[in-house]
Amino acid sequence: MSSYPMNRLALFIPLILCIALGGFLFSSLDKDPQELPSALVGQTFPDFSLEELNDSQRRVSSADFRGESKNGQVVLVNIWATWCFACRIEHPYLNGLAEQGVAIIGLNYKDNRLLAQQWLAERGDPYQMTIFDPQGTLGIDLGVYGAPETYLVDAQGIIRHRRVGVVDERIWNKEFRDLYNQLVEQASGE
Amino acid sequence: MVNKLCLGLLLISCELFASADIVEFSDEELRPRYQQLIAELRCPKCQNQNLADSNSPISVDLRRQVQRLLEEGMSNQQIKAYLTSRYSDFILYRPQVKQNTWFLWIAPIALLFLGLLILYRISQRQKSTDGINQSVGEPTEEQAKDPLSADDQLRLRELLKNTNGDSN
Secondary structure: OOOOHHHHHHOOHHHHHHHHHHHHHHHHOOOOOOOOOOOOOOOEOOOOEEEEOOOOOOEEEHHHHOHHHHOOOOEEEEEEOOOOHHHHHHHHHHHHHHHOOOEEEEEEEOOOHHHHHHHHHHHOOOOOEEEEEOOOHHHHHHOOOOOOEEEEEOOOOEEEEEEEOOOOHHHHHHHHHHHHHHHHHHHHHO | OHHHHHHHHHHHHHHHHHOOOOOOOOOOOHHHHHHHHHHHEEOOOOOOOEOOOOOOHHHHHHHHHHHHHHHOOOOHHHHHHHHHHHHOHHHEOOOOOOOOOHHHHHHHHHHHHHHHHHHHHHHHHHHHHHHHHHHOOOOOHHHHHOOOOHHHHHHHHHHHHHHHHHHO
């Protein structure tokens, strides 16, 4: 063996590979495998026309997400349902955000109208309006695969951020606050 | 007898499971395409199942959507594009060859060639070390003159004959 110095170095290759693999796996530990890359960030909010939850005569459409009818408002779109347990945890925080003046539009996803109305009556209604989507059609167009989900939509109706899962204070401060303030500033500047 | 009974029960149970999810098509030719699509599309919620295997609500919805799109006359490619524009590439179990996926496609072939290369190098090395082992150790004077004695030659011939016989 001693006549092959290169062999000695080659013996370290598996060790180096193991360390590299270990490093890769270790760096993946923090990543949430449930979190999918979003296909819609940077895209316009999809077209739709659905009933309002509390007023079945009123139709909400994608026009409500375009600049004109929204008065250049930056909004959060929150997907929720009464069957969604995490939504219960999230709801009080949304109430708080609404009190701070953040415009939130609800998207009631694959739910029962009466149960949903009852839920809002009991827990408070942070939503400026709530889109009623019992079939989940808008859900499919948004790429929703579970509730809650929250989208930040700018004044032009373009989706700027998506959060799958509960939005709480930590997530708001980390992912939404700065971007939201920046978008609001842009919208008022125009 | 018992085996036949078991087989019968098994077949009946398959029948029952299959009937749980009846999909009607206006044109029966759409069915194989539907089966192929839902086998290749991944459930976004239950991540290690395809749409065909999963019973989660989102999979049920997406299966229905795939059926609807097929009825609308969309091609398989269009349906996949429709879903990836909403659920990202994640939904494809068979990823497209793109800038960030070429490694996935190349890696198995590259590893195969790497393996073959290593195998080749090892066999080469063995050949050369065999040669070295043979030359190791100086033969004594006697061996040099006459590597095998007459007796040994005879035994060797016997042995060779026997092994040849065995192999035939």
